[in-house]
Amino acid sequence: MPIAEQVKNALSSSSMIRRMFEEGIQLKKIHGADNVFDFSLGNPDIDPPKTFHDVFVKLAQEDERGSHGYMPNAGYQYVREILAKKVSREQNVNIDGSHIVMAAGAAGGLNTVFRTICNPGDEIIVTRPFFMEYRAYAANMNAKLVEVDALENFNPDINAIANALSEKTAAVLINSPNNPTGKIYPSSVLDALSSLLTEHGKKTGRFPYLVSDEPYRDIAYTCDVPPVLSCYSESIVVSSYSKSLSLPGERIGYIAVSPLISDRDDLVNGLIYCTRVLGFVNAPALMQRIVASLTEERVDVSIYARRREAFIKILNEAGIEYINPEGAFYLFCKAPAKRKGRNEKRVNEIDDKAFTEHLKKFLILGVPGSSFGKPGWLRFAYCVDEKIISASGNAFKTAMENW
């Protein structure tokens, strides 16, 4: 029987990131894992910190009675309290457990937030390029993702957001450090956003939420990631341990709300209710207990920093332009123009999809910028072994020579 129309349509334009990831698995079977340069998926290859392993073994050995059972839908109260302290430090606020709802990763948290705050037909404004899953999350709630272009330096364009605001705006969604650009939004940008949304709220009576998707907060090279919760009263942070502890398959994260947020009881109760009825019920029990023991821990970011350098060197040598990433583990690159013939000058035919396909012939997997709303660019994830990165140098060079 035919499935839902919206889902059927989505299947035909399914995630290029995931398609590349699954193609990569196939290519590795054929050519051997070391010979495929798979920079498609943000699937961290760094091990979780040693302390993760210790806590994991300890909890397994204890295997306390009832520890795999239900707890309140918001999560274990003691876990919420511990995370509130961590978030308070990071976000320069003073919140307690009642401001935290445990979530099944950031993807689960974002769906929960959108379900809680969006009436059908509401709008969520996002800056392009962006993680394309947001579009599907909004569609789940019959909300509309309103996409506005970033500035040339890939910071949000406050004027463009101002023009996009309407009485239907439920939220502005930001993501810093950014996927795919690696940009960290400076506090000046957050302040400007806060002023804009406050002014809009005063004018219309509806203060849009500022929803900050922050799974990469701990992966920062050039500066600390400025706080959001202390910057605007109606702000909500969604985060996860997928990157900071390398646990993306375990689906563990949280939602944190500003201490100044209005209608807080309704909002938090709504988040808890939506966690339940969207089918998450609660964030996985064991992982809640593990991350509560590891609030001071994170993966060794210096490894990503070294990889970033190694990858940049290769791109420089191959003559591919990129944005220097301040955080996360992506290099967002300009798809180079194609040469008409082997010795001709490059012409202005920038096609990120064609270039991605071209790279695949050399067993290099990236994701076209079109998949982030930014044609003409492409993304490489460098959360892979340095030896894969180094070994890709020749493939990149040959690919460029043949483009």
Add this chain to the structure above:
Amino acid sequence: MPIAEQVKNALSSSSMIRRMFEEGIQLKKIHGADNVFDFSLGNPDIDPPKTFHDVFVKLAQEDERGSHGYMPNAGYQYVREILAKKVSREQNVNIDGSHIVMAAGAAGGLNTVFRTICNPGDEIIVTRPFFMEYRAYAANMNAKLVEVDALENFNPDINAIANALSEKTAAVLINSPNNPTGKIYPSSVLDALSSLLTEHGKKTGRFPYLVSDEPYRDIAYTCDVPPVLSCYSESIVVSSYSKSLSLPGERIGYIAVSPLISDRDDLVNGLIYCTRVLGFVNAPALMQRIVASLTEERVDVSIYARRREAFIKILNEAGIEYINPEGAFYLFCKAPAKRKGRNEKRVNEIDDKAFTEHLKKFLILGVPGSSFGKPGWLRFAYCVDEKIISASGNAFKTAMENW
């Protein structure tokens, strides 16, 4: 700022089961855990089998590289293959891994199924009484739950379902062993349902899916639970390890589709896509690997059988009528009529909510039948320590004397 209207409305009529569970936690703090007879939530108190612990410790000690990372959204391929064998045996079919999608528990699986098969405005038929969360799951997809009464013996009423079928019917949803009645639907009922849906499909061109929610399949006392997948081509089973391995907090389950199902590629790809974009991304990685090692395992059902006997004895002595449960771990009871005065005859004022409140004074927590679409009844979950069940005898008697 105001949250979504639908969510705000839902908050005011929030889950009585969950409210009772959370009230129970408070009452236990005041009166001590042993003095509160908390039969509110289906939160299994039996430990997972010893083999669970062994596999858990083994996987923690090995903590294989990359084992907490992403895998394909459908789950690990080897886990899907193993579960396909288990489901093939249980459902009397021959399916492989491509018929299985790993899910974040049955609640996650049901949301995924409904999102995949329902266009907005579509209808899902369910037999009353039923697990009230279904209503919220349907609402998530803008589908409508069409509720029809069960027969007096609590089997589905095939005629009532026939009358409820329309061209908008996306699915008929069944749940056997049933929550709250403990009923196991006999194969004669499944056959009748299959004939009805086949006939309806031939007439209208739309064959409704038969969605079977089966988290209690392994908790059966009187007979094996008849298979569904071999009974009707357009059938989908959703199950979990919340009850069979006592892991409700870990959110691990799966979706299995009939080998004869039409448009299978679209359906399974749709299920995988919806697993991803609803924010589950994938079922928790570690638990996938654990349950794949435990397909022959289940909790010791004889413990539930003993508790069932103990609880029935208490209800008999207190003079409370009930349906003899064939599976699951619930006793569905008639709310007794109230006496006007201490020595007067009981009068016909049956109020399940008032009786539930009355029981709470004696520290007995149950859930009113109204919360399952069946006023005049109430549900007790007996997945609690036998000593709590035995100790509740006096409280039940006193409560009845004072009703």
